[in-house]
Amino acid sequence: MDLADLIEPDRVVFAARASNKQQLLQDLASRAATLLSLDARGIFDALQAREGLGSTGLGNGFALPHARIDGLSRLFGMFTRLNRPIHFDSIDGKPVDLVFLLLIPAIAGSEHLGALAAISRQLRDQQFTTELRKASNATALCKLLCAPRHA
Template identity: 75%
Template structure:
């Protein structure tokens, strides 16, 4: 599974703003809900419940919040680059500025592990993350995230 399989241009947020992790996750859940025609509270509750099990801040300024969502029939990814990094309880203690929200169908089997691995492999790559941080526009950011030639 490639990163580009999980996302499209309408799901890239350039210059997101949030004061804290909960605010960011609720905002991303609301954005996802509007695109999926699902209840925002259902999505945010699932994502926040998963976060309570342990932070999805994977280090080096990257977080991969994810959750299984009832009623979702396909994997759904949304990427956000924050204007200002926020505290995320990351494993390395560093603030987060790159966030990939991954919503997983409640009925998904082991394929969710391939999706998580695809996102993690790309965004934990320091060169790729540096390019994402340097992108000067939403279009440039989208080109990096959505193009299968850029993701691996």
């Protein structure tokens, strides 16, 4: 599995604005809810509850917020590159500017573990994250994210 299996062009957000982690999670929940015809508050609450277990800021400016969502029938991915890094309680203490949201069906088995591993592996690749940070617009970001990668 790679990012192209989880993401589509309308799920790539370029230069999003957020001043803190809560605002970012609210924005992601709202965007996802619109695309999925689900309740934004329910998504936000699930993301907040997961963050309460430990930060999903995985280091090197990358975060992978994720949560199980009632009413979701399959894995849903969304990528956001922030216009300015924000504090995210990351394991390395560094601010975050690259965020991959993964929403998981509430009744899913363990297939989401493979998705989490694939996302984490690809976004820990320093060359790939450098390319994401250099992308000049949403189309360029999507070209990097939405095309199958063979590592």
